[in-house]
Amino acid sequence: MTLPLVHIKVLDLTRVRAGPTAVRQLADWGADVIKIEQPGDGGGTLGGARHGPDFQNLHRNKRSLSLNLKSDQGREIFFKLVNDADVVVENYRPDVKFRLGIDYEKVKAANPQVVYASISGFGQDGPYGHLPGFDQVAQGMGGLMSITGLPGQGPVRAGIPVADLSAGLYTALGILTALIGRQHTGTGQWVQASLLEAQIAMLDFQAERWLLDGEVAPQAGNNHPTGIPTGVFATADGHINIAATGAAIYERFCEVMQRPDWLTDERFRSPGARSKNRDAMNAEIEAITVGRSSEAWIKAFNDAGVPAGYIYSIDEVFNDPQVKHLQMASPVHHPELGDINLVAQPVTLSDAPFRIRSATPKLGEHTDEVLSAIGYTDGEIEQFRLDEVV
Numbered sequence: 001m002t003l004p005l006v007h008i009k010v011l012d013l014t015r016v017r018a019g020p021t022a023v024r025q026l027a028d029w030g031a032d033v034i035k036i037e038q039p040g041d042g043g044g045t046l047g048g049a050r051h052g053p054d055f056q057n058l059h060r061n062k063r064s065l066s067l068n069l070k071s072d073q074g075r076e077i078f079f080k081l082v083n084d085a086d087v088v089v090e091n092y093r094p095d096v097k098f099r100l101g102i103d104y105e106k107v108k109a110a111n112p113q114v115v116y117a118s119i120s121g122f123g124q125d126g127p128y129g130h131l132p133g134f135d136q137v138a139q140g141m142g143g144l145m146s147i148t149g150l151p152g153q154g155p156v157r158a159g160i161p162v163a164d165l166s167a168g169l170y171t172a173l174g175i176l177t178a179l180i181g182r183q184h185t186g187t188g189q190w191v192q193a194s195l196l197e198a199q200i201a202m203l204d205f206q207a208e209r210w211l212l213d214g215e216v217a218p219q220a221g222n223n224h225p226t227g228i229p230t231g232v233f234a235t236a237d238g239h240i241n242i243a244a245t246g247a248a249i250y251e252r253f254c255e256v257m258q259r260p261d262w263l264t265d266e267r268f269r270s271p272g273a274r275s276k277n278r279d280a281m282n283a284e285i286e287a288i289t290v291g292r293s294s295e296a297w298i299k300a301f302n303d304a305g306v307p308a309g310y311i312y313s314i315d316e317v318f319n320d321p322q323v324k325h326l327q328m329a330s331p332v333h334h335p336e337l338g339d340i341n342l343v344a345q346p347v348t349l350s351d352a353p354f355r356i357r358s359a360t361p362k363l364g365e366h367t368d369e370v371l372s373a374i375g376y377t378d379g380e381i382e383q384f385r386l387d388e389v390v
Helices: 018-028 053-058 072-082 096-100 104-110 135-141 162-185 195-203 205-213 247-256 271-276 278-289 294-304 321-326 367-373 378-386
Strands: 009-012 032-037 063-066 087-090 115-120 190-194 230-234 239-243 308-310 329-334 338-343
Touching (some): 018 032, 018 053, 018 087, 018 115, 018 162, 053 338, 063 367, 072 104, 087 162, 104 115, 115 162, 135 195, 162 190, 162 195, 190 195, 195 205, 230 278, 239 278, 247 294, 271 278, 294 308, 367 378
Parallel strands (some): 009 087, 087 115
Antiparallel strands (some): 230 239, 239 308
16 A cells, blocks of 8 residues: 655654644655654653643654754754755744744755745734734634624633644645645745634634625524524433424424424524524424434434434544444554554545554654664764754
């Protein structure tokens, strides 16, 4: 099996989450990723943090090189690696790469074919360009917290770092786009993304409701903002999601609920009427759904072609038969943690089935291997250690 990015070499200067998320996409599909880490602490990842779930899931399929970029020799080694690299990814605060002397223009001068990617909190310049980024801050400034939660509840953060993750994924898409473009131009370019831009992009139709119609979306809780009836409904033993939007599905929904009158009731017969009378409709629906189990309702709805599903806790997610079939828990052997599972890629390629090839490396695990490959001798590498270069 040949993975599609096996010919791509990546220098990974990232830490925390957004940057590592971008690089993980490349590493998982075969890129040779050299994770460059600060000697001694790996950027604050020693101890339990390095062996914790977040770090292990973000940095699989990579090699680790410890390298002090604040030293002249460290930068010399970095630029020697740049000579045959395809991609450099960093998510420092915008000014840091310039202070280190490893910014895009300097990297481009050394290797014009390099695709250089930067992730920041708010962009590389502008009024907020100098500020550090944090996911929840971007969620707030990007509008997500204003539409998350129950009506009148006040701002609520999403349960996952949406801004971090989406910034990483958009950056990976930008890197791949630039690599494809390089096939025609022969040169790389600077790919830039930020948590704020990614979060606004992820608003998608909610943002467009404002841009096109001047409509500010409110908090809608578990109700879909436009598709009605869609939401969370209590059953005899829990809660389920039901999504009955569109005329044909709504008719089937009314049939399963044994309420054909909802098709002619002036309050519910049209999407506009259902939107106006959402609370009344939800109350009538739930008065019926509480009479049967979640399993019974989901079977009835799915048999009728009405979208419905369980509302799982995370442990229940991975016990679901479809999730097991999709192999979303991917096994790998870690030399210290033993046999563990990490979250699989959600994309399937017909000629390159996904698997995690190697667990997250120890800090500096591949330092000798990487330096030897670019011509340094054992004696030189040992001297680098004595000088705290690696």
